[in-house]
Amino acid sequence: MAETPASKPGSRSTRGVLVPLALAQFICSFAGSNMNVMINDISEDLDTTVQGVQIAITIFLLVMAALMIPxxxxxERYGRKQCFLAGLAVYGIGALLSAAAPGLGVLILGNSILEGIGVALLIPPVYILTTLLFTETTSRARAFGAVMALGGIGAAAGPLIGGLITSAVSWRAAFVFQALVIALIIMLSRRIKDPLPPDPTRPFDTGGAVLSAVGLILLVMGILAADDNLWLMVALIVLGALVLLWFFLSVRAKERAGKEPLLSSGLFRNRTSNLGLVTQNVQWTVLMGTSFVVAAYLQVVRGYDAIQTGVVFTAATLGLLVSSLGAARLAKRRAQRTLIMAGFVLAIAGVVVLLAMVSGSPNAWAFAPGLLLIGLGLGVMLTPSVNVVQSSFPEAQQGEISGLSRSVSNLGSSLGTAVAGTILVAGLTTRAYAAAMITLAVLALIGLAAAVFLPRDGESSTLP
Structure with a gap:
């Protein structure tokens, strides 16, 4: 494909396209972590519990993961820009409803359901448009670097910004802030041009969409049930796995019948993409898991307020900002596999430092060195992981792989909050905090192992 005007670095059209796309990723990532510092405020205002707020956060992340593939x-059917704008509108309505929520149920409807649906509609177009509009390797790396930088910063700075707004006004104002950012993105999106026309005749696999969503929901619900009923946890996880198996069998059956399934089975025959998806999942598991565990521990165990908790997270934000902004330069000097491996090593080191320093010091700033290392590590590897996956497929499959990629990443966010949060909430002690962080370190080691097996430049990436 010839290089489009948008792919020329530094041009006005480049900035015009990237600003709304990167801001969209920022606000979606912000929404996934800013509630972590509002746990006490929301619990008291809505007369609920820490577990109730955790459930609201997890459902939001789960809805995103479940609906991202559809x-x-x-x-492909309605157009990338139209889906982007529709998602923004749904998200904005959800944010305003959350701001006015009289109870936990309405908060879940606005934040967890409507905002989750909005993100599932608007995030795939962000990555599809970035891939299609930035065709040259360096400009695409720079574009993904900008999108992922703001995404990572949104997740890491969510506690700080949310803490500032909550302390200065109230937790409800944080949702008004989200609605205002959404309105700004809609205004800026007028400059975006969809490079491919929509195809209204394109079939949509409704049955496959239902099966994939139900399977993912059951899986995470099982993890959330761990602190209440062990047998229920096992039953839900097994049932979720069976539904997902049913989904994959239905995909194969539709392909044999000459029909178009929700996902092509060919997406799973690319070794580079498969390993890249594993690293994406683990990255967001570590990021969101750390965010929830540290924020909950500081507020519930040590009694910090929203602003104190948010300030502690400036270290992670700084690390993500520094490493993400240098992503394009790093991509020129080092292979993507090397960057992903280095990122996991830094993140694991950060978890170890968090465990070592926090257990021996009552000072809140003991969290800073570990969070800084985690932020640096995640910032180094977020962009290359996305680029590895998106660049493994041609234009015709960008809709499918983008949805799958974002679903896997958001499933990681759900699992991070569900797994680490369940361990912490079960005890809400220093020992439970340590157990949750050790669990995240083990998961990061799995991500590092997947990165080690990423093919080197020139190796075949297609499975037999």
Whole structure:
């Protein structure tokens, strides 16, 4: 494909396209972590518990993960820009409803359901448009670097910004802030041009969408049930796995019948993409898991308020900002596999430092060195992981792989909050905090192992 005007670095069209796309990723990542510092405020205002707020946060992340694959597929039928704008509108309505929520149920409807649906519609177009509009390797790396930088910063700075707003006004104002950012993105999106026309005749696999969503929901619900009923946890996880198996069998059956399934089975025959998806999942598991565990520990165990908790997270934000902004330069000097491996090593080191320093010091700033290392590590590897996956497929499959990629990443966010949060909430002690962080370190080691097996430049990436 010839290089489009948008792919020329530094041009006005480049900035015009990247600003709304990167801001969209920022606000979605912000929404996934800013509630972590509002746990006490929301619990008291809505007369609920820490577990109730955790459930609201997890459902939001879960809805995103469950609907991201169908959301990516819908872009082919209705157009990338139209799905982007529709998602922004749904998200904005959800944010305003959350701001006015009289109880936990309405908060879940606005934040967890509507905002989750909005993200599932708007995020796949962000990555599809970035891939299609930035065709040259360096400019695409720079574009993904900008998108992922703001995404990572949104997740890491969510506690700080949310803490500032909550302390200065109230937790409800944080949702008004989200609605205002959404309105700004809609205004800026007028400059975006969809490079491919929509195909209204494109079939949509409704049955596959239902099966994939139900399977993912059951899986995470099982993890959330761990602190209440062990047998229920096992039953839900097994049932979720069976539903997902049913989904994959239905995909193969539709392909044999000459029909178009929700996802092509060919997406799973690319070794580079498969390993890249594993690293994406683990990255967001570590990021969101650390955010929830540290924020909950500081507020519930040590009694910090929203602003004190948010300030502690400036270290992670700084680390993500520094390493993400240098992503394009790093991509020129080092292979993507090397960057992903280095990122996991830094993140694991950060968890170890968090465990070592926090257990021996009552000072809140003991969290800073570990969070800084985690932020640096995640910032180094977020962009290359996305680029590895998106660049493994041609234009015709960008809708499918973008939805799958974002679903896997958001499933990681759900699992991070569910797994680490369940361990912490079960005890809400220093020992439970340590157990949750050790669990995240083990998961990071799995991500490092997947990165080690990423093919080197020139190696075949297709499975037999």
């Amino acid at each position: 959301g990516g597929k819908l872009t």
